[in-house]
Amino acid sequence: MTSACSSTLDFAGSPINQALTPERKIELYSQMVRIRQFESTSLKYYQGGKMGGFLHLYIGQEAVAVGTISLGGADDHFITAYRDHGHALAVGMGMNECMAEMYGKQTGCSKGKGGSMHFFAPDKNFWGGHGIVGGQTPLGLGLAYGLKYLGREGCCLCYLGDGAINQGAFHESLNIASLFGIPVVYVIENNGYSMGTSQERSSAYNGCLAQRAEAYAIEWDVIDGSNLYEVRAKTHIAMERARKEHKPTVLEIDTYRYYGHSVADSKHKGGYRTPEEIENYKQNHDPIAVFKRLLMAEGVLTDALADQIKAAAKTEAAAAAKFADESPTPTIADISTDVYWESDHQTPASKIGHHFFND
Amino acid sequence: MTSACSSTLDFAGSPINQALTPERKIELYSQMVRIRQFESTSLKYYQGGKMGGFLHLYIGQEAVAVGTISLGGADDHFITAYRDHGHALAVGMGMNECMAEMYGKQTGCSKGKGGSMHFFAPDKNFWGGHGIVGGQTPLGLGLAYGLKYLGREGCCLCYLGDGAINQGAFHESLNIASLFGIPVVYVIENNGYSMGTSQERSSAYNGCLAQRAEAYAIEWDVIDGSNLYEVRAKTHIAMERARKEHKPTVLEIDTYRYYGHSVADSKHKGGYRTPEEIENYKQNHDPIAVFKRLLMAEGVLTDALADQIKAAAKTEAAAAAKFADESPTPTIADISTDVYWESDHQTPASKIGHHFFND
């Protein structure tokens, strides 16, 4: 969905995009393709009974994670909700540990303890993967607070859905972010729906969702999420505002999910969304197709290379599924680790008193 | 404090004030005086050790409760925070049951179970008295929802402080109020401080606090709380919008408290507020003095009558203190009533299984 607020400037020409080498552009394109292939493969094996719980696919939204995260430097951090596979791969997590996590294996990024909604890679500045709607928004504030406290010139990108904006904790976070001058950028990934509820049925607002930021004297912008260049150009401004001026921003990135809320959502096609609406997005706003057209026009990408990238991603995802399948499952003993740092590290503190109460 | 947003129209001439008879004007004046005398008396006996817990005085803010509540009809309801004595008297509660409540006596409005922060009179459409900051805001939404559900043409006035606007539950309530078309009027009693924190140190905002309503496409207004006519004129518009159109409003009423946050607050004078600031308000914005001047100019009130009203209020408050003092204290058995409706009414349901677990 493109928003009325969003314009059609030449984002490819903005300095931050001009600075991209052809190699880097291909890399960004590849990342989007890898996310999509990873997820298609996940879907296949989810349906094959290899995973538990929910599977929230990111397909259709790839330019948001890839575009925004591509702007991250050493001191920029990321945190998101449960629809986290795209962000995880975009920060550089491997398909193996991600797939293995969904398979609930010891080799998973969270040792099979978190599952699809809870991917983490602090070494890559990625702090999850959070299942409680809106719950990540004060945490993202805290990461950004920490950066400022430590005197690092960085920011935190904190993602949330269009439905999540109605959680109180988000508003508390916005007030504090503005009041304290916290370098956090809230990215509303507006895919138009929270489960089966359209944006109109869940939120009251003026103009657009991001405009709620005005209530807290916070800058905001709306972005067409099908265009990776636009995502980068506008997000860069917000990130610089955070890093240099310690000022927060709320960005609303209009996007779309092709699949249901989770795989269990059978009503997403023909129920609360028309097949035409879905088809229109796929045909006219698909972020991978849009970027492909741009890169082909630039002479950076060819059909052959695109096919090769896709095939490689598919192979990589299949290999990840194999890796996950062959990995060992957690043991009963594993249930009891990672509860307390002190216990895991067998510190003196961990040896005083009972920490666990199993009969 | 008068806000920049607030203008100086002739509110006395607005129809809702024109409709006031001289008797009714005297009654409103008397109500403000009664609140102030009630509270002065409370302070005296609080300091005399007659009460427990906190005492949050309303003195300085009287025109807010009296002005807004004077507009209430049979189907209009009220709910507020812990600074609730003014609202309680304004809805028509007696000084006796209010004073006795603070004394922790059986004859208190809440049988001595709630205390100063928890006055209730559902028979007068007054639903408390709530101690958790912001906690009353979804409840007020619910009262208004209930009115609409039951098909009654009424609204709920829900009061909160300038510090309370930063509780998430309030924002959730605003979104729902706008989305569902709920006849609730949120009244921010902006006395400039939340405990020792000034408005500027607790809230980020554009223009004024009430303007946060725009984020939810809700109407808002700012009111000079020292002028009872203005309070009535502007609140009436909001209440009519709620009753007739089922639309919420956020009102910010600028006001001031003469005393500390609670009686325990020793820093309110010379700490976080200058003595000059306090003195200025008392001299130039005291709601009782302002209304007195207006009524004297109108020829409705004389100095003699004003003195008489004050003396009567003082006597009434002293009698209430005597009543409270002489009332019986709750017994140990009283601790265990009013927990469950079913138990209090000895229904069949209350006799099945253990409801209480005292050893």
Place this chain on the structure above:
Amino acid sequence: MSRILTYREALREGLDEELARDPNVVIMGEEVAQYNGAYKVTEGLWNKWGDKRIVDTPISEAGFIGMGIGASMLGIRPVMELMFWSFHSVAFDQLVSNAACVRYMSGGLCNCPIVVRGPANGGTGVGATHSHIPEGLFAAFPGLKVCAPATPADAKGLIKAAIRDNDPVYVMENTLLYGNTGEVPDPADGDFVIPLGLADLKREGADVSLIAHGRSVIHALAAAETLQAEHGINCEVLDLRSIRPLDVDAILKTVKKTNRVVLVDESKPFGGVSAMVAMLIQEHAFDDLDAPIKRVCSIDAPAIYSPHIEHEQLPNPRRIVDKVLTFA
């Protein structure tokens, strides 16, 4: 005459009957109306009852549960769905400060006839934050009532009792039971309500008492069969059904009969419902116990995701059998 219904259908039938009975009953929650409910408990109700009675809310649990509580003070009887009971964490103030205390703080002037319902269990591969087990947590607050049905009939009977009750009642359902089937009396045979506070002896036995609630009852029954068949141990299974009010008499009765107790409770072992039941038994039936009361709870860690292992963290028939055998 009774019919075979799923637990989900039984709940729905209970809701539907109460919607018909009392025009002030209103169902609200995320996706309960147009989407038919995340777990389809409310399927068809919006079609039948329309926008006024079946209300979709934004993802604002504090907001809409607080709204329901406020409305209940005026006489509305909201039945609010938490998509997962785990989301209690974002509406905790409403659940324990407003609902539990408003009657008391007003000296009995305010009533709060609400129901909050939804699934409250682990075992569905959704990780720690979605798998809290809050029966014991809420039962600890005087002013609240809590029940946890294990069968379709109990689900229907208890949801109806909850809706009619004039106090706040929190109904803890279980996603893993929604599809289970069982006999439910025919509405034609009369109004079917199971009072809160009444335990149900789901299996008679002489040797050991298994006391459980919710899905643990099903596990206890399975374990009892194994113990009978393979070890000749005859277990009695008491289903608490209601946690508060609690049928202390039924608990003491089975203890006096068997003199040996295993409590089965999906809660984490620090506290939970079972620590309280143990406290009551040792206090009131001290001399009837031949051995310490034992428990099968969840293994003491946040809920693990891995579908390969999560059922080992929870009580299950094998763990119950093993625990009973330690009496030998």
Place this chain on the structure above:
Amino acid sequence: MSRILTYREALREGLDEELARDPNVVIMGEEVAQYNGAYKVTEGLWNKWGDKRIVDTPISEAGFIGMGIGASMLGIRPVMELMFWSFHSVAFDQLVSNAACVRYMSGGLCNCPIVVRGPANGGTGVGATHSHIPEGLFAAFPGLKVCAPATPADAKGLIKAAIRDNDPVYVMENTLLYGNTGEVPDPADGDFVIPLGLADLKREGADVSLIAHGRSVIHALAAAETLQAEHGINCEVLDLRSIRPLDVDAILKTVKKTNRVVLVDESKPFGGVSAMVAMLIQEHAFDDLDAPIKRVCSIDAPAIYSPHIEHEQLPNPRRIVDKVLTFA
């Protein structure tokens, strides 16, 4: 050498020492800086340490506690004041889903070295919503640690241990103890830290064990004196100090010595810390008990306001004496 300090001063000294020791320790909360704290625990710290280390927050508990948790993952060590622990209700998700679960759900990749502290008690005439007693509630969540000091020395030693601990620690103080005085070791004599998980035998005795924590310890000690003087009953008083980790060995040791137990616990009786302690005792010291474990808890209702009666709802020396005498 030790000095006489108030409980409040002891806490403040502990905070001050840790602020000096580790530049990543930051104190935040409502009114903690410029106002010197609602209960003056942080008095003078803002003057000394300034805006960066002592941070006033808006009345947004979910927001600022979540912020502290996020910052802690990056290595900051926030010590967050809840003006009342009762306000946990508006930050419950942060307290039990983020802090308790983030380490687990990340397979050990995230650490959460936070402290949340503040008064957690009834008895101050502020009514039900401000008088929740949440020790047992939070101890029930694996991943969390909870302590409740009863004396100035314990307050200092435990707050310092809490700040150095790499896991989330919730320190439950008590407004009615802030002014109490007691000996606290001199900093010149070395770093004074009391490890979490270590109970303290506050009084030796032979006849009955009184097991308590927080202010109930003070009541237990007073009751013990009366019982000795007036009834010749010699009570042992064990102060748990830390609820999780819990010193189960010390509990069992005193039970084995006296064979009679009264648990004193300000919690409401359904659950609480004491139901868990009773469960552990009957499980691990079944044969050492000469009588059922008894409890003195708060009377089972929301907290009453009336200053004339509220101390009757709470454990107090008289109620403890009466309970001990029922053993006769």
